[in-house]
Amino acid sequence: MSDSSTHPSYLHHHYGDVDQQREAAKLGMWIFLVTEVLFFGGLFCVYAIYRSWHPEMFINAHHALDWRMGGINTLVLIASSVTMAMAIRSFQVDKPKQGIGMMWATVLLACTFMVIKYFEYSHKFHVGQLPGKFYTYTGIEGTNPHIFFSIYFAMTGLHGIHVLIGIGVILWLMTKARKGSYHSGYYTPIEVTGLYWHLVDLIWIFLFPLFYLIG
Amino acid sequence: MTDNNTQSEHKDHILPVKMYLTVGAVLFFLTIVTVAVSRFDFGQFNLIIAMIIAIIKASIVGLFFMHLLWDRRFYMSAMLMSMLFLGVFIIITMSDTMRRGDIYEEVRHPIVREAAIYKNIDKSENDSHSGDNHDEAKKDDDEDQHAPTH
Numbered sequence: 328m329s330d331s332s333t334h335p336s337y338l339h340h341h342y343g344d345v346d347q348q349r350e351a352a353k354l355g356m357w358i359f360l361v362t363e364v365l366f367f368g369g370l371f372c373v374y375a376i377y378r379s380w381h382p383e384m385f386i387n388a389h390h391a392l393d394w395r396m397g398g399i400n401t402l403v404l405i406a407s408s409v410t411m412a413m414a415i416r417s418f419q420v421d422k423p424k425q426g427i428g429m430m431w432a433t434v435l436l437a438c439t440f441m442v443i444k445y446f447e448y449s450h451k452f453h454v455g456q457l458p459g460k461f462y463t464y465t466g467i468e469g470t471n472p473h474i475f476f477s478i479y480f481a482m483t484g485l486h487g488i489h490v491l492i493g494i495g496v497i498l499w500l501m502t503k504a505r506k507g508s509y510h511s512g513y514y515t516p517i518e519v520t521g522l523y524w525h526l527v528d529l530i531w532i533f534l535f536p537l538f539y540l541i542g
Numbered sequence: 543m544t545d546n547n548t549q550s551e552h553k554d555h556i557l558p559v560k561m562y563l564t565v566g567a568v569l570f571f572l573t574i575v576t577v578a579v580s581r582f583d584f585g586q587f588n589l590i591i592a593m594i595i596a597i598i599k600a601s602i603v604g605l606f607f608m609h610l611l612w613d614r615r616f617y618m619s620a621m622l623m624s625m626l627f628l629g630v631f632i633i634i635t636m637s638d639t640m641r642r643g644d645i646y647e648e649v650r651h652p653i654v655r656e657a658a659i660y661k662n663i664d665k666s667e668n669d670s671h672s673g674d675n676h677d678e679a680k681k682d683d684d685e686d687q688h689a690p691t692h
């Protein structure tokens with residue numbers, strides 16, 4: 328860690344010191360995460376309203392989802408959260424190679440998540456369990472089963488977009504990490520990306536029981 | 543919060559690898575628990591149990607992976623505030639959507655028209671067709687209530 332008399336290249340001129348820069352970045356990320364909670368919150372509210380209006384239909388429709396796939400995806404995302412946290416730790420202790428390896432693992436696990444999601448989605452496309460007017464499936468009893476799939480695709484789709492964005496950001500950070508941009512003195516971009524990644528995991532932790540494990 | 547020397551020493555919470563793995567294992571375990579619990583029927587408690595486990599898991603992710611346990615309390619309060627306002631948002635919205643039937647109930651059983659003025663109003667309504675239309679509108683509302691199709 329360089330002392331305050333030098334001016335490291337990663338310190339932007341409008342910050343007093345590295346610490347202030349880091350705290351500003353983290354504060355910004357946390358504010359963004361709060362907006363993300365409220366962003367998904369609107370959809371959770373939609374879920375709550377329609378489930379209260381159609382309780383039996385929700386229970387019938389959730390059997391169309393494979394809890395095994397959802398469960399495996401939950402484990403995959405948790406594992407990717409572990410590797411992401413480990414990646415940050417690797418940069419903290421100046422092991423950038425290990426850190427890049429951990430980021431690779433995170434990206435691979437995220438891709439695994441998306442592949443499983445792809446299989447789930449393509450099956451639903453195939454049998455016509457689609458949102459709104461595109462719903463052609465006839466095997467679910469209850470009022471308005473298309474609403475369940477509207478909410479399912481909206482929430483898991485938005486979550487999937489977040490996973491894809493996370494993959495993109497982590498890959499971008501890996502190219503910078505390979506150039507040696509990150510070390511124990513400066514790893515803020517990886518740290519705040521980690522915060523984002525953990526929130527994506529956190530949202531899935533709620534989506535999984537709400538869609539796959541309705542009792 | 544010293545502003546001289548080794549600036550990030552107090553914030554570099556370098557945790558042992560073992561802790562990350564332990565936390566990951568606990569989250570794996572709780573995922574299996576939530577699946578296992580969902581195999582049993584606890585009636586109305588199904589949702590509550592699933593949500594309690596999800597909240598425990600989310601707290602573990604927040605406290606350990608997101609370092610809320612060691613980081614500035616402001617971040618934790620921001621996160622808790624967002625959850626609090628999400629709760630306010632959902633509760634207030636649902637206090638409307640769950641109770642719309644009560645309002646329709648009032649429509650179905652209107653005010654008992656005993657006061658003298660209603661006699662004149664009823665007369666004028668019967669003269670025009672607007673009275674019939676009003677009844678149909680009420681009927682539609684009742685049907686909407688039973689099967690919301692929005």
